[in-house]
Amino acid sequence: MVHRPWSIVKIMKLSIVLSTQPAQFQAATFKGDLETNLARIASLGYNGVELAIRDPKLVDLDTLDGLVCKYNLKVPAMGTGQAWGEEGLSFTDPDPTVRRAAIERIQSHIPVAARFESIIIIGLIRGIVKPGVRDEQAMNWLIDALRECSESAQPHGIQLALEPINRYETTLINNAAQGLELIKRVGADNFGLLLDTFHMNIEEAVIENSIRVCRRHIFHFHVADSNRWHPGAGHLNFKAILETMTSIDYQGWISGEFLPKPDAETAAREGITYLNQI
Amino acid sequence: MVHRPWSIVKIMKLSIVLSTQPAQFQAATFKGDLETNLARIASLGYNGVELAIRDPKLVDLDTLDGLVCKYNLKVPAMGTGQAWGEEGLSFTDPDPTVRRAAIERIQSHIPVAARFESIIIIGLIRGIVKPGVRDEQAMNWLIDALRECSESAQPHGIQLALEPINRYETTLINNAAQGLELIKRVGADNFGLLLDTFHMNIEEAVIENSIRVCRRHIFHFHVADSNRWHPGAGHLNFKAILETMTSIDYQGWISGEFLPKPDAETAAREGITYLNQI
Numbered sequence: 378m379v380h381r382p383w384s385i386v387k388i389m390k391l392s393i394v395l396s397t398q399p400a401q402f403q404a405a406t407f408k409g410d411l412e413t414n415l416a417r418i419a420s421l422g423y424n425g426v427e428l429a430i431r432d433p434k435l436v437d438l439d440t441l442d443g444l445v446c447k448y449n450l451k452v453p454a455m456g457t458g459q460a461w462g463e464e465g466l467s468f469t470d471p472d473p474t475v476r477r478a479a480i481e482r483i484q485s486h487i488p489v490a491a492r493f494e495s496i497i498i499i500g501l502i503r504g505i506v507k508p509g510v511r512d513e514q515a516m517n518w519l520i521d522a523l524r525e526c527s528e529s530a531q532p533h534g535i536q537l538a539l540e541p542i543n544r545y546e547t548t549l550i551n552n553a554a555q556g557l558e559l560i561k562r563v564g565a566d567n568f569g570l571l572l573d574t575f576h577m578n579i580e581e582a583v584i585e586n587s588i589r590v591c592r593r594h595i596f597h598f599h600v601a602d603s604n605r606w607h608p609g610a611g612h613l614n615f616k617a618i619l620e621t622m623t624s625i626d627y628q629g630w631i632s633g634e635f636l637p638k639p640d641a642e643t644a645a646r647e648g649i650t651y652l653n654q655i
Numbered sequence: 656m657v658h659r660p661w662s663i664v665k666i667m668k669l670s671i672v673l674s675t676q677p678a679q680f681q682a683a684t685f686k687g688d689l690e691t692n693l694a695r696i697a698s699l700g701y702n703g704v705e706l707a708i709r710d711p712k713l714v715d716l717d718t719l720d721g722l723v724c725k726y727n728l729k730v731p732a733m734g735t736g737q738a739w740g741e742e743g744l745s746f747t748d749p750d751p752t753v754r755r756a757a758i759e760r761i762q763s764h765i766p767v768a769a770r771f772e773s774i775i776i777i778g779l780i781r782g783i784v785k786p787g788v789r790d791e792q793a794m795n796w797l798i799d800a801l802r803e804c805s806e807s808a809q810p811h812g813i814q815l816a817l818e819p820i821n822r823y824e825t826t827l828i829n830n831a832a833q834g835l836e837l838i839k840r841v842g843a844d845n846f847g848l849l850l851d852t853f854h855m856n857i858e859e860a861v862i863e864n865s866i867r868v869c870r871r872h873i874f875h876f877h878v879a880d881s882n883r884w885h886p887g888a889g890h891l892n893f894k895a896i897l898e899t900m901t902s903i904d905y906q907g908w909i910s911g912e913f914l915p916k917p918d919a920e921t922a923a924r925e926g927i928t929y930l931n932q933i
Contacts, residue, residue: 545823545824546823578890579882582882582884582888582890602860603857603860604857604858604860606860611861612856612859612860612862
């Protein structure tokens with residue numbers, strides 16, 4: 378790797394997660410009060426905002442578009458997991474109407490993603506393996522849903538990124554190796570991975586090796602420290618992690634998804650300050 | 656710290672977790688078939704076996720004593736969490752009869768612990784905060800139960816060690832700082848902590864600092880790597896961790912509690928080989 382005398386992070390695009398409505402999900406750093414939050418995020422130096430959107434039809438897209446333009450922010454990705462957390466929609470529910478609703482919900486993100494040039498994140502909407510469902514059956518439902526959604530997104534130039542999530546939150550795709558196997562089985566060029574350092578700390582034997590193995594399949598990247606606080610609050614080696622991202626020529630965004638602790642603004646400020654110092 | 660040219664671990668006492676009955680708890684490395692397992696554990700070079708005992712009255716203590724003597728193994732600690740996992744006993748259940756049963760269960764471990772000179776581990780039997788219970792109420796129940804159990808154990812020279820457990824498994828005492836605060840409130844000399852590297856990887860900002868802060872309050876110590884596999888299978892820095900344990904003059908045991916992956920025997924062998932190489 379070429380030695381770079383300047384900050385690694387300053388050449389990367391940084392965003393942070395913001396929920397467009399009050400969310401149960403704890404790790405959405407900023408919640409509610411849209412314009413105030415966008416103004417804060419921009420003033421802290423972030424280049425983009427990753428939006429957690431439960432249901433696109435509940436979001437006033439013109440207002441949102443106006444606001445992100447006003448604060449000169451990009452929207453690199455949109456999270457969809459609140460549809461699972463708050464409505465129970467999932468690709469792997471034994472009830473076919475629930476599975477269909479989950480697929481249609483993701484499809485309803487496509488025009489929004491096209492407008493904002495965002496990646497659509499497949500997080501917990503993939504579901505968990507419910508009692509009475511065989512693992513293989515759940516995996517087949519998941520693959521079918523991902524194929525259908527990727528196919529719908531493809532003509533719009535939209536990418537889907539599935540996030541491996543640690544063992545405590547789901548049993549379906551916990552690590553990078555399982556993510557790569559899934560990519561093979563789905564077989565769509567616009568379907569890839571979102572890696573998250575908090576989950577990787579638990580699931581990957583060596584974080585940097587997993588990044589190297591996933592390489593061009595990494596469509597999006599979340600940073601949180603080992604304790605899910607902002608980078609710098611735990612013991613992850615972000616220098617090594619971001620150097621590895623540079624070494625694989627990652628062109629996407631680095632997006633902060635961490636707990637709003639001690640409060641959202643402090644977390645966002647400390648996180649970007651820490652990353653910029655690397 | 657004085658430089659030690661020999662292995663740090665060879666001067667420490669190593670044990671491994673063994674369940675005395677089939678357990679749901681995944682991280683008990685060896686399950687069932689008592690004598691075969693004790694023979695294997697001894698042959699791999701472990702000096703002790705940490706026993707997970709759901710209910711002491713179901714264990715044939717004379718046979719157990721005979722077997723551990725036969726294989727020249729110590730029993731540094733006994734786990735009690737299966738009483739929670741399989742019977743729902745807990746110090747913080749809203750039902751007072753369940754709380755009483757949990758206290759009596761721990762008290763029933765005292766004569767067994769005295770016979771084997773073991774520490775009694777307080778893991779998941781502390782419970783979780785159930786819906787409708789205020790956190791403060793749960794904490795008060797926990798403190799009352801720990802005081803009562805510590806008081807019962809004290810005349811027998813038996814120590815109790817509470818294990819901070821990561822956020823996904825309980826909301827009561829996740830980290831070392833909360834453990835130290837609890838120790839202050841319980842106020843019993845024979846009540847201390849069991850630190851576990853798998854949980855620390857998620858909860859402690861800097862693992863070595865937490866070890867230094869807990870110092871003489873560490874009664875017992877669990878090792879598993881970041882992915883809960885055997886040490887060496889993940890990215891924890893066991894050299895730094897064990898050097899820190901040496902630097903605080905830790906006199907207790909290092910006990911392997913990790914997943915039986917790829918299988919129990921391989922895990923136990925790889926774990927001890929890795930630790931001995933440090």
